[in-house]
Amino acid sequence: MRALTVRPGIKDSLAIDDLPEPPESDGPVLVESLAVGLCGTDVEIVAADYGEAPPDADVLVLGHENLGKVASAPAGSDLAPGDFVVGIVRRPDPEPCRACAGGEWDMCRNGLYTEHGIKGLHGFARERWRAQPDAVVKVDPKLRDVGVLLEPTTIVAKGWEQIERIGARAFFEPKVVAVTGAGPVGLLAALLGVQRGLDVHVFDRVTAGLKPDLVADLGATYHSTSLPDSGVRPDIVIECTGVPAVVVDVITHSATDGVVCLAGISPVGATVPVDIGAINRMAVLQNDVVFGTVNANRRHYEAGAAALAAADQAWLSRLITRRVALDDFTDAFDRRSDDVKVVLDIKK
Numbered sequence: 001m002r003a004l005t006v007r008p009g010i011k012d013s014l015a016i017d018d019l020p021e022p023p024e025s026d027g028p029v030l031v032e033s034l035a036v037g038l039c040g041t042d043v044e045i046v047a048a049d050y051g052e053a054p055p056d057a058d059v060l061v062l063g064h065e066n067l068g069k070v071a072s073a074p075a076g077s078d079l080a081p082g083d084f085v086v087g088i089v090r091r092p093d094p095e096p097c098r099a100c101a102g103g104e105w106d107m108c109r110n111g112l113y114t115e116h117g118i119k120g121l122h123g124f125a126r127e128r129w130r131a132q133p134d135a136v137v138k139v140d141p142k143l144r145d146v147g148v149l150l151e152p153t154t155i156v157a158k159g160w161e162q163i164e165r166i167g168a169r170a171f172f173e174p175k176v177v178a179v180t181g182a183g184p185v186g187l188l189a190a191l192l193g194v195q196r197g198l199d200v201h202v203f204d205r206v207t208a209g210l211k212p213d214l215v216a217d218l219g220a221t222y223h224s225t226s227l228p229d230s231g232v233r234p235d236i237v238i239e240c241t242g243v244p245a246v247v248v249d250v251i252t253h254s255a256t257d258g259v260v261c262l263a264g265i266s267p268v269g270a271t272v273p274v275d276i277g278a279i280n281r282m283a284v285l286q287n288d289v290v291f292g293t294v295n296a297n298r299r300h301y302e303a304g305a306a307a308l309a310a311a312d313q314a315w316l317s318r319l320i321t322r323r324v325a326l327d328d329f330t331d332a333f334d335r336r337s338d339d340v341k342v343v344l345d346i347k348k
């Protein structure tokens with residue numbers, strides 16, 4: 001079968017390989033792959049900054065954001081042929097640590113977890129894959145075109161869950177949300193904010209085009225200014241850019257009792273002058289919380305699937321700006337300014 005692979009550690013080694021069918025030892029559920037979404041993590045793997053092949057392989061099949069259709073499943077598994085499913089990216093470490101043992105592999109303590117298409121497990125950019133029944137999440141058939149957005153949605157579903165758990169520490173009546181970055185993760189974070197009935201403000205650099213339109217059509221407010229310049233004082237911030245100056249802006253401009261969720265990964269080595277005393281003073285005197293979040297467990301996949309099913313399907317499909325045939329992967333990785341989410345169509 002065809003698969004999109006890289007040789008970890010070798011830059012630009014992306015290729016279509018002919019691989020054997022997935023072994024039955026991978027699990028009793030056989031899934032026909034439909035779509036794989038691409039993101040910055042894939043770009044980093046192609047650049048050989050990242051990525052680890054399975055122990056018995058010298059290539060890594062790429063692709064963690066995924067959607068597939070069950071071809072066969074064991075009786076009694078609550079999965080049936082034709083079901084639309086998404087494979088859970090991270091799997092618990094073999095030890096397992098107490099977080100993984102409790103099903104919270106997104107909070108893994110020892111770093112020995114594996115991740116499909118990233119770390120030690122083949123990804124989903126191949127014609128077929130196999131899994132254990134508990135390693136996939138069934139999605140509503142109406143998500144057949146947009147279910148590939150579930151994995152990035154799980155990241156913000158976890159972020160929102162953590163925000164609400166932190167908020168529950170004391171009086172919490174959030175009204176205003178700021179999301180920095182109008183890429184797929186930022187737009188999905190904004191969607192979940194709107195679904196909660198909050199006043200959502202999205203910040204990005206672009207001044208025209210699809211991103212401002214998508215924000216407006218969601219019923220949120222778009223800003224091409226910075227958060228400090230906008231005058232918005234958010235009760236909740238979800239930072240999705242990782243840009244150091246934006247990170248400083250959000251941790252210094254939340255409202256009293258504010259919760260700031262950091263979900264964007266920054267480059268290392270850029271320095272920004274900050275008055276750490278002023279930041280500390282404000283955090284203490286305003287009961288501020290700043291926290292980081294990564295990855296997702298089954299609970300977040302289920303919350304994300306419910307959020308996508310409740311959303312306007314036409315709006316979701318506009319997030320997928322290009323669908324590229326697997327064989328045209330070079331084109332898919334050729335980043336264009338108007339791209340939001342680029343998806344590989346595995347069936348084409």
Ligand SMILES: [Zn+2]
Nearest residue numbers: 038039041065
């Ligand atoms: Zn991704």
Ligand SMILES: [Zn+2]
Nearest residue numbers: 093097100108
């Ligand atoms: Zn663990």
